Amino acid sequence: MTFDGLMTHAVVSELNTTLADGKITKIQQPYPNEVILTIRANRKTYPLLLSAHPSYARVQVTHVPYANPATPPNFAMSLRKYLDGAILEKIEQVESDRILKFTFKSRNELGDLQQLCLIVELMGRHSNVILVNQETNKILDLIRHVGVAQNRYRFLMPGADYVNPPAASGIDGFTSDLKTLDWLSYYSESAEMQVKWLQQQFQGMSRESAIELQTRLIDHDHYLTIVTHFFEQFDQVNPTLTISDKKSWFTAFVYQSLAGTLSHFDTLSELLDQYYLHKAQRDRVRQQGGALIHFIRNEIQKDEKKLKKLQKTLKAADSADDYRIRGEILTTYLREVERGMTEVTLPNFYADNQPLKITLSNQISPSKNAQKYFAKYQKLRNSIAYVNDQLAKTEAELTYFKTIMAQIEIAAPKDLEDIKAELQAEGYLKVKKNGAKKQKRYKVSEPEVFYATDGTRIFVGKNNYQNDQLTLKKAHKTDIWLHVKHIPGSHVIIDSADPSAETIQEAGNLAAYFSKARLSAAVPVDYIQVKKIKKPNGAKPGFVVYEGQQTLYTTPDEQLVQRLRKKPTLA
Structure with a gap:
């Protein structure tokens, strides 16, 4: 489901309850289109995500870890200047549109009170986060600058007057009189046109929401009660994630029109975190690690080409004995070969004296022709050892880069620095020199911690540095180590010498999920004590290498992985 005006209404209601009178304690912009305001309210701290991403625009409290850039972007600096320490007075939605207004009270440089409005417009590729001085209606700054050449309707630049985007058509289903609509015309339409009719009549209604309302509007006699109840449910939410074989949807309550497995959450923000966890994270990794991904892909292509050439050379070396045989036959029948001949047919005493045609150079003597064949033979023989050595090295390097690429596929943005540092240490990437400053020793980030159903800790490394640290330094010798069989993936450690069968199975699921076999079924996972690694x-x-392992089979389960992220409350 898209983040439509109806979902926006439900989120605004939840945020007002959670963040009322909260104070901004930290402002960060970890990604180009996203801002995180840390708000302290009701004795708790809430990271509020304001996203103007073209595909994933939304507003929510998020608990997904993020990595900040070394230098804060200009917009983050502007927000810190005006909003650091500000008090959130209220959050409003513009009718049922996808526009939210966060009103803040803060003090300016002279200590005078001022009212500022942070406007979040959730409009696909036109999404934006805009800071406006409420008294003057002037734009102070915004996350995306939009000039007249890009938008003739309004000028979105610092110093310009803020102009509302074009108003959405239709009525506000939460506040308007539903009797004003011509419901007879709705029931006279075809099924497809009924969906479009609902979208035209109600502001901010996505196609999925319109289909859901249409599904409920079967009873002609009670349509007003049905529609009223439909909109009321956005104020009495039951956050639901519906997952089918190929798609998933997030909704404020159970949609009868959607088929699939249902998961329920305590808050809409938790629901959105779960839904966007991989979608937004993959996009962030592609953004931040674009150059890294491009480099690794090029290295993989180079190694694959080199491998083909080496295999071709090795195949040619297999014919080395043919040159030796020709040289020996020429040497034996040297008297029968005359200078100036371009070819000669002689009996092959290695094949029952069968005739063998031998090509000659007419520029050199018969004995030199024989020596030339022996030289070719020796050259190919000498090349075999070198080619085999290069084959082994190239295959190992190719496996290494494919492992790195698999790690990027499961990495969070914060894990990219570990991968980059590893490639620098291995000599594949150049280290930028900081003048006379001494290069600081790189500190490897911590592996992710999960909790089995019985409370046992399970550690998961997300890259090679984390894997080495986890397996070779942090794990106890009696802990259990797991890894997918013959497939790139994470090292997984069960923090127990004698874990239950259920815990081993859950850890195996984590190992399969955080591997290149994430989308496969019946994934083989080896497990063994750390001391045997x-x-x-x-x-x-x-x-690493190991012997004496046992193997379990599991199918990666994303819902189980998310459950294992939370520490269980044990009786």
Whole structure:
């Protein structure tokens, strides 16, 4: 489902309850289109995400970890200047449109009170976050600057007057008189046109919401009661995630028109965190790690081309004995070969004296032709050892880069720095020199912690550095180590010498989920005690060997993974 005007209404109601009279304690802009305001309210701290992302625009309290850039963007600095320490007075929605207004009370540089409005417009590629001085209606700054050439309707730049976007058509279903609509015309339409009719009549109603209301409007006699109840449910929410085989939807309550497995959440923000966890995270990783991904893809392509050439050379070396045989036959029948001949047919004493045609150079003597064949033979023989060595190195490097790419696929934005540092340490990426400053020793980020149903801690490394630290330094020798069989993935450690069968199965599910086999079924996962894990001398980060393992089979379950992220409350 899209973040439509009806969902916006429900979120505004939840945020007003949660953040009322809250104080801004921190302002960050971890991503180009997203701002996080940390608000202290009701003795709790809430990270409020304001997203103007073209595809994932939304407003919610989020608990998904994020990584801040080394230098704060200009918009973040503007927000800190005007809103640091500000008090949130109210959150309003413009009718049923996807526009939210956060009104703040703060003091200016002279200590005088001022009212500022942070306007969040959730409009696809036109989404924006705009800071406006409420007294003068002047734009102080905004996350996306939009000039006249891009938008003739309004000028969105610092110093300009704030102009509301074009008003949405239709009525506000939460406040308007529903009797004013021509419901007879609705029932006279076809099923497809009924959906469009509802979208035209009600502001901010997405197609999914219109289909849901249409599904309920079967009873002609009680249509007003049905519509009224439909809108009332956005004030009495039951946050629901519906997952089918190919798609998932988030809704403020159970939609009868959607089929699939239902999951319920305590708040709309928790629901949105779950829904956008991978969608938004993949996009953030692609944004922040674009250059890294491009480099690794190029290295993989280079190694694959090199591998083909080496295999071709090795295949050619298989014919080395043919050159030796020709040289020996020429040497044996040297008297029968005359200078100036371009070819000669001689009996092959290695094949029952069958005739063998041998190509010659007419520019050199018969003995030199024989020597030329021996030289080719020796060259190919000498190349075999070198080619085999290069084949082994190239295959190992290709496996390494494919492992790195698999780690990027499961990485959070904060994990990219570990991967970049590893590639620098391995000599694949150049380290930027900071003049005379001494390079600080890189500190590896911590692995993610999960909790089994019985409360046992399970650690998951997300990259090679984390994997090495976790397996070789942090884990106890009696802990249980898990990894998918013959597939790139995370090292998983059960913090127990004698875990239950259920805990091992749950840890196996984590190992399968955080691997390249995430979308597969019946994934084989090896598990063994840490003391039996060995790292060969000179092996690349993350590479280990082991013997005596046991293997379980599991199908990655995203809902189980999310449940294991929360520490269970044990009786």
